[in-house]
Amino acid sequence: MPKVGMEPIRRAALVKATIAEIGEAGTLDVTVSQIAKRAGMSSGLAHHYFGGKDQIFLAAMRHTLALYAAEVRGALSMACTPQDRIGAIVRASFSHSHFQRDVIAAWLNFYVLAQSSQQARHLLGIYQRRLRSNLIFALRPLVGLRAVDVAEQLAGMIDGLYLRQSLGQSLVDPERAIRHVMRAVALELAQGPSR
Amino acid sequence: MPKVGMEPIRRAALVKATIAEIGEAGTLDVTVSQIAKRAGMSSGLAHHYFGGKDQIFLAAMRHTLALYAAEVRGALSMACTPQDRIGAIVRASFSHSHFQRDVIAAWLNFYVLAQSSQQARHLLGIYQRRLRSNLIFALRPLVGLRAVDVAEQLAGMIDGLYLRQSLGQSLVDPERAIRHVMRAVALELAQGPSR
Amino acid sequence: MPKVGMEPIRRAALVKATIAEIGEAGTLDVTVSQIAKRAGMSSGLAHHYFGGKDQIFLAAMRHTLALYAAEVRGALSMACTPQDRIGAIVRASFSHSHFQRDVIAAWLNFYVLAQSSQQARHLLGIYQRRLRSNLIFALRPLVGLRAVDVAEQLAGMIDGLYLRQSLGQSLVDPERAIRHVMRAVALELAQGPSR
Amino acid sequence: MPKVGMEPIRRAALVKATIAEIGEAGTLDVTVSQIAKRAGMSSGLAHHYFGGKDQIFLAAMRHTLALYAAEVRGALSMACTPQDRIGAIVRASFSHSHFQRDVIAAWLNFYVLAQSSQQARHLLGIYQRRLRSNLIFALRPLVGLRAVDVAEQLAGMIDGLYLRQSLGQSLVDPERAIRHVMRAVALELAQGPSR
DNA sequence: AATGAATGAGGATTCATTCAT
DNA sequence: GATGAATGAATCCTCATTCAT
Numbered sequence: 001m002p003k004v005g006m007e008p009i010r011r012a013a014l015v016k017a018t019i020a021e022i023g024e025a026g027t028l029d030v031t032v033s034q035i036a037k038r039a040g041m042s043s044g045l046a047h048h049y050f051g052g053k054d055q056i057f058l059a060a061m062r063h064t065l066a067l068y069a070a071e072v073r074g075a076l077s078m079a080c081t082p083q084d085r086i087g088a089i090v091r092a093s094f095s096h097s098h099f100q101r102d103v104i105a106a107w108l109n110f111y112v113l114a115q116s117s118q119q120a121r122h123l124l125g126i127y128q129r130r131l132r133s134n135l136i137f138a139l140r141p142l143v144g145l146r147a148v149d150v151a152e153q154l155a156g157m158i159d160g161l162y163l164r165q166s167l168g169q170s171l172v173d174p175e176r177a178i179r180h181v182m183r184a185v186a187l188e189l190a191q192g193p194s195r
Numbered sequence: 196m197p198k199v200g201m202e203p204i205r206r207a208a209l210v211k212a213t214i215a216e217i218g219e220a221g222t223l224d225v226t227v228s229q230i231a232k233r234a235g236m237s238s239g240l241a242h243h244y245f246g247g248k249d250q251i252f253l254a255a256m257r258h259t260l261a262l263y264a265a266e267v268r269g270a271l272s273m274a275c276t277p278q279d280r281i282g283a284i285v286r287a288s289f290s291h292s293h294f295q296r297d298v299i300a301a302w303l304n305f306y307v308l309a310q311s312s313q314q315a316r317h318l319l320g321i322y323q324r325r326l327r328s329n330l331i332f333a334l335r336p337l338v339g340l341r342a343v344d345v346a347e348q349l350a351g352m353i354d355g356l357y358l359r360q361s362l363g364q365s366l367v368d369p370e371r372a373i374r375h376v377m378r379a380v381a382l383e384l385a386q387g388p389s390r
Numbered sequence: 391m392p393k394v395g396m397e398p399i400r401r402a403a404l405v406k407a408t409i410a411e412i413g414e415a416g417t418l419d420v421t422v423s424q425i426a427k428r429a430g431m432s433s434g435l436a437h438h439y440f441g442g443k444d445q446i447f448l449a450a451m452r453h454t455l456a457l458y459a460a461e462v463r464g465a466l467s468m469a470c471t472p473q474d475r476i477g478a479i480v481r482a483s484f485s486h487s488h489f490q491r492d493v494i495a496a497w498l499n500f501y502v503l504a505q506s507s508q509q510a511r512h513l514l515g516i517y518q519r520r521l522r523s524n525l526i527f528a529l530r531p532l533v534g535l536r537a538v539d540v541a542e543q544l545a546g547m548i549d550g551l552y553l554r555q556s557l558g559q560s561l562v563d564p565e566r567a568i569r570h571v572m573r574a575v576a577l578e579l580a581q582g583p584s585r
Numbered sequence: 586m587p588k589v590g591m592e593p594i595r596r597a598a599l600v601k602a603t604i605a606e607i608g609e610a611g612t613l614d615v616t617v618s619q620i621a622k623r624a625g626m627s628s629g630l631a632h633h634y635f636g637g638k639d640q641i642f643l644a645a646m647r648h649t650l651a652l653y654a655a656e657v658r659g660a661l662s663m664a665c666t667p668q669d670r671i672g673a674i675v676r677a678s679f680s681h682s683h684f685q686r687d688v689i690a691a692w693l694n695f696y697v698l699a700q701s702s703q704q705a706r707h708l709l710g711i712y713q714r715r716l717r718s719n720l721i722f723a724l725r726p727l728v729g730l731r732a733v734d735v736a737e738q739l740a741g742m743i744d745g746l747y748l749r750q751s752l753g754q755s756l757v758d759p760e761r762a763i764r765h766v767m768r769a770v771a772l773e774l775a776q777g778p779s780r
Numbered sequence: 781a782a783t784g785a786a787t788g789a790g791g792a793t794t795c796a797t798t799c800a801t
Numbered sequence: 802g803a804t805g806a807a808t809g810a811a812t813c814c815t816c817a818t819t820c821a822t
Contacts, residue, residue, distance in 0.1 A: 026310025160355025416700025550745025
């Protein structure tokens with residue numbers, strides 16, 4: 001069964017399996033064996049490629065964050081006006097691929113991991129700062145000095161609405177979440193720029 | 196060494212130790228022995244009183260939620276106007292006792308626990324519904340039909356700003372969080388009631 | 391089955407089992423489970439008392455060294471003349487309890503352990519220095535300045551004859567080993583003191 | 586990349602790497618991968634050539650023993666008198682190539698291996714018997730019937746002094762060891778032949 | 781000939797839980 | 802009521818060995 005050039009394929013399979021497994025269990029308490037099995041390989045191989053459970057988790061986190069970042073970047077690239085930019089960010093945050101029960105649960109667990117893992121904290125910090133700066137950049141022309149405050153407000157609302165889905169008994173509804181955020185944006189914009 | 200009437204004291208000590216331990220570790224991966232030791236007793240006794248680790252966690256969660264609920268209730272009881280009520284809820288959500296690194300981390304972990312524990316999910320559901328209904332009740336007179344939407348918006352913002360603190364490298368700043376939420380409230384109220 | 395005050399008993403049983411197991415296997419490649427089983431307890435308990443495999447090995451080594459030291463001390467306490475002292479040391483080195491296939495094999499393995507374990511090296515260093523200084527002390531009155539050289543010679547012979555038994559197909563013969571060493575001693579003493 | 590006629594080169598590289606690795610680690614707990622890597626090849630190839638880890642160890646041992654034997658043989662071939670023969674054996678035992686920290690550690694580990702491996706024991710037995718018979722042969726003309734006893738004495742001293750170097754914190758000093766053994770020889774010879 | 785991908789058994793270690801005292 | 806001794810299942814990780822390429 002040994003093949004050559006399998007490394008990227010194996011790694012991708014493991015990352016995907018990790019997210020799925022965490023999402024399904026709702027916990028980081030998944031075993032390497034479970035992950036490996038879902039990815040169609042032995043636990044030994046998982047260790048071979050990643051060196052340990054921690055590294056597997058971090059890789060999964062990196063992947064998740066990268067997917068999100070790519071989604072935001074793609075949406076932003078098509079935005080012409082500041083208003084569009086804000087909409088792009090919000091919509092990407094609740095996009096189909098990002099806004100699924102499993103992924104949300106994994107994301108939540110990454111927040112927890114960040115409490116005890118230096119590296120996880122670092123990764124999540126990058127996400128948070130990027131979201132913040134993307135928002136500020138888009139808001140500056142519209143609300144001037146209030147941009148920082150509004151960005152924090154919106155970032156909080158995005159994260160919070162996202163988080164609250166992890167428990168939602170009802171089906172997740174991205175449109176509803178998007179509408180909530182955009183409503184707050186509209187009200188702020190209506191105030192015009194500060195200074 | 197056996198004493199009578201110790202049960203409530205022991206239980207309280209264990210609950211407190213559990214929150215502290217989870218908060219410090221940033222994880223639910225704390226051992227019963229650690230918790231018991233911090234509470235000044237043997238692990239066996241912890242089991243004796245709670246029956247198992249899960250029950251200890253649930254008790255800690257119940258306690259945390261009850262504290263928060265009491266804080267909200269207390270604040271609400273002094274509020275006269277709808278506006279006051281909203282302010283009371285927001286302020287309670289970021290109150291001193293509730294808005295500390297340790298407690299926030301524990302809270303975050305309870306969200307995670309809720310993914311895999313029916314009972315934890317139930318408890319957290321109560322919290323979410325209560326927050327939502329408290330907000331709706333206060334908002335109804337002010338924004339009419341929009342109350343539900345605004346309540347969800349605000350609940351999301353509260354949870355999100357709260358959550359974002361768990362990673363914040365900077366010191367937690369309740370006033371700033373409160374200001375963000377109240378600003379959104381003000382803008383909504385300025386629209387007047389719908390219908 | 392839990393009892394109180396078992397710790398010293400358990401520890402002693404584990405130490406004894408460790409030496410027996412190493413002796414029988416001829417290797418440090420024995421599992422904690424094997425040791426624990428031979429000592430009549432679970433592997434978990436072995437860890438509980440010693441904290442890890444390394445610590446178990448070190449304890450076994452310490453015990454072995456202590457036994458030897460006690461044997462030497464006892465023999466020395468009854469020696470009146472320098473000659474007696476030398477005889478006591480040599481005889482203790484090949485005493486019944488010390489000169490058995492199992493114990494010799496364990497001892498040999500401790501030498502190996504000392505190559506990679508700082509602590510084991512430390513322990514063995516103590517043994518070597520003590521043997522050396524005991525010999526020098528006894529030899530000084532008899533051979534004067536040559537004491538150091540003769541001590542090293544004898545120490546080497548003792549260790550070497552001891553070591554060679556670990557492979558001996560023939561039955562180990564302490565008397566023969568003792569005779570070899572004492573013969574070398576006699577020849578040196580016949581030279582009289584230097585300077 | 587496959588080449589022909591590589592076998593002897595590969596085998597030699599592996600043997601050398603094995604001794605170096607064991608010497609460095611101070612343990613037989615080295616992996617085949619480590620050895621293969623040091624020898625500049627894959628672990629698979631190491632298995633291909635030797636069939637298994639045990640065989641690699643045995644080959645390394647055989648090589649080490651052969652080197653020593655060659656050294657002794659070479660030295661003996663230039664010895665004319667029985668005294669010279671003894672000196673040759675002793676000097677070879679502490680020759681530069683043989684008396685290095687790494688090699689000594691490997692040698693010690695081979696002693697351990699001999700406890701659990703029939704074949705290793707066999708190899709070491711050959712070494713021991715050869716040393717013994719070489720000594721007896723050289724001693725017979727000088728000490729007559731005492732040859733056997735003296736040979737055992739000297740063999741013990743050689744092995745013991747060699748062994749003690751493996752722990753020596755001080756630099757290894759072959760001259761000193763040689764002097765110790767030769768001193769014992771001189772004293773015995775001074776007694777003249779028995780019977 | 782050579783690689784390194786892949787497996788899977790084995791072992792140290794941890795920990796919730798039980799229970800004799 | 803209280804302890805902590807004791808168990809054993811569970812998990813991470815390592816590594817010899819095999820084998821497709």
